[in-house]
Amino acid sequence: MSYVVPSNTRIGHIHLKVSDLDKALDFYHGLLGFQITQYYGKSAVFVSAGGYHHHIGLNTWHSKNAAPAPVNACGLYHTAIVYPERKDLATILKRLAEAKYPLSGAADHGVSEALYLNDPDGNGVELYWDKPREQWPVDNEGNLTMVTEALDLEGLLKEI
Structure with missing residues (x-):
C-alpha cells in the first residue's frame, strides 16, 4: 500500500520571490490586509493573519527588480x-x-x-x-x- 499523508496535515505558509518589497507589501498588507509580523533585514518581510508567525514570506533575495516569471513556464x-x-x-x-x-x-x-x-x-x-x-x-x-x-x-x- 502506498503512503497516505495524515488527514490533519496542512500547508503552513508560502514564500514568494518578488521584485519590489514595497509594491508587494502594498498588495498583501495594504490591500489584502495581512499584518506585518517581521522584517528580515531589507530584503524580506513576513505577513500573517491573526498573529501567526507568517502565512506569506516575501523576499527579493534572487529577484530584486526582476521581470515576472513567464506565464508559459513551470512554477507556481x-x-x-x-x-x-x-x-x-x-x-x-x-x-x-x-x-x-x-x-x-x-x-x-x-x-x-x-x-x-x-x-x-x-x-x-x-x-x-x-x-x-x-x-x-x-x-x-x-x-x-x-x-x-x-x-x-x-x-x-x-x-x-
Whole structure:
C-alpha cells in the first residue's frame, strides 16, 4: 500500500520571490490586509493573519527588480487564501472593487467560491471560501464532482 499523508496535515505558509518589497507589501498588507509580523533585514518581510508567525514570506533575495516569471513556464500557478466565511470573501471583493484592482476571474467550483487576481509580480492569487461539506456536489457513487461555473458577484456582495 502506498503512503497516505495524515488527514490533519496542512500547508503552513508560502514564500514568494518578488521584485519590489514595497509594491508587494502594498498588495498583501495594504490591500489584502495581512499584518506585518517581521522584517528580515531589507530584503524580506513576513505577513500573517491573526498573529501567526507568517502565512506569506516575501523576499527579493534572487529577484530584486526582476521581470515576472513567464506565464508559459513551470512554477507556481497561484497561491490560494481561504477566508472563513462567505461574507469575508464578499468584503474583500468590495475592497478590490473600491481599489479598482482587476480580477482575472471568478468562479463557483461547487465546493467553493473563488476570486482570481495577480499580485504586482504576476503571481496568481486565489481568494476563496469553502462551502459546507454537505453542499459539495457528488455523483451517484458519492464521488466529488467539482465544477467551474460563473460566480454571482452581485449575489456575493449582498452578504455584506
